[in-house]
Amino acid sequence: MTLTDVIGVLEAAYPPARAESWDAVGLVSGDPAQEVRRVLLAVDPVAAVADEALEWGADLIVTHHPLYLRGTTTVATTTPKGRLIHTLIKNDIALYTAHTNADVANPGVSDALARAVGLVGDLVPLQPFADDPWRGLGRIGEPSEETTLEEFAARVAKGLPRTSWGIRVAGDPGRPVRRVAVSGGAGDSLLGAAKAAGVDVFLTADLRHHPASEFVEAGGPALIDAAHWATEWPWLDSAASILRESGVTVETRVSATVTDAWTRGY
Ligand SMILES: [Zn+2]
Numbered sequence: 001m002t003l004t005d006v007i008g009v010l011e012a013a014y015p016p017a018r019a020e021s022w023d024a025v026g027l028v029s030g031d032p033a034q035e036v037r038r039v040l041l042a043v044d045p046v047a048a049v050a051d052e053a054l055e056w057g058a059d060l061i062v063t064h065h066p067l068y069l070r071g072t073t074t075v076a077t078t079t080p081k082g083r084l085i086h087t088l089i090k091n092d093i094a095l096y097t098a099h100t101n102a103d104v105a106n107p108g109v110s111d112a113l114a115r116a117v118g119l120v121g122d123l124v125p126l127q128p129f130a131d132d133p134w135r136g137l138g139r140i141g142e143p144s145e146e147t148t149l150e151e152f153a154a155r156v157a158k159g160l161p162r163t164s165w166g167i168r169v170a171g172d173p174g175r176p177v178r179r180v181a182v183s184g185g186a187g188d189s190l191l192g193a194a195k196a197a198g199v200d201v202f203l204t205a206d207l208r209h210h211p212a213s214e215f216v217e218a219g220g221p222a223l224i225d226a227a228h229w230a231t232e233w234p235w236l237d238s239a240a241s242i243l244r245e246s247g248v249t250v251e252t253r254v255s256a257t258v259t260d261a262w263t264r265g266y
Pocket of ligand 1: 065184185186228232
């Protein structure tokens with residue numbers, strides 16, 4: 001298989017045209033004509049992931065987060081990103097990113113998150129595209145039976161990979177939970193949509209004190225804030241399945257290296 005073949009599968013699932021205008025998705029390094037046998041999937045393009053790729057003999061790393069979201073004037077080894085680029089190029093490892101185009105895809109990042117925390121049945125976008133009601137940001141779904149915020153939070157903690165500080169919950173622990181909205185990654189911008197949707201809980205990451213406090217005070221849904229990395233990690237297996245089921249004969253591996261920025265909780 002060539003890198004072009006693999007990219008073809010990824011771009012059919014995650015069309016780059018659906019990425020946000022500020023985003024930087026697609027091929028970051030590598031030659032489209034190079035051969036690809038092993039694909040490592042990871043959330044972040046960081047040194048630990050490049051080391052893992054090197055050790056396993058990966059030809060391609062597919063990450064969710066872009067390496068360069070803004071422009072750069074150097075890839076010298078004097079910067080962490082430059083060092084990463086050097087490691088990749090010297091070892092013929094390509095790097096490809098599917099970011100906001102994977103967020104809005106169906107199935108996308110939030111579908112995988114919803115399934116990981118036990119939501120069943122149809123999942124509908126929290127903020128659908130005007131031209132496509134089955135694609136867009138976030139997902140709304142239901143647990144298999146009515147539960148409480150406390151029990152649902154326990155399921156979230158169990159369903160997501162462990163991180164240093166686990167999850168944080170805002171709201172009455174006994175609150176009934178029938179409908180849940182989820183959004184992988186930083187979901188601040190979807191607080192209004194979660195409230196308008198009338199869900200019981202909104203699960204996302206990177207929530208800040210003031211918006212969260214005001215939201216709960218105003219009677220909005222309960223909030224569950226998980227580690228950013230943990231909310232996006234379930235998508236890696238979904239993307240790996242798409243590659244495996246596409247007919248491209250590549251070996252896939254999902255990186256289990258925790259690359260969340262927060263490494264200790266006390
Ligand atoms: Zn993210």
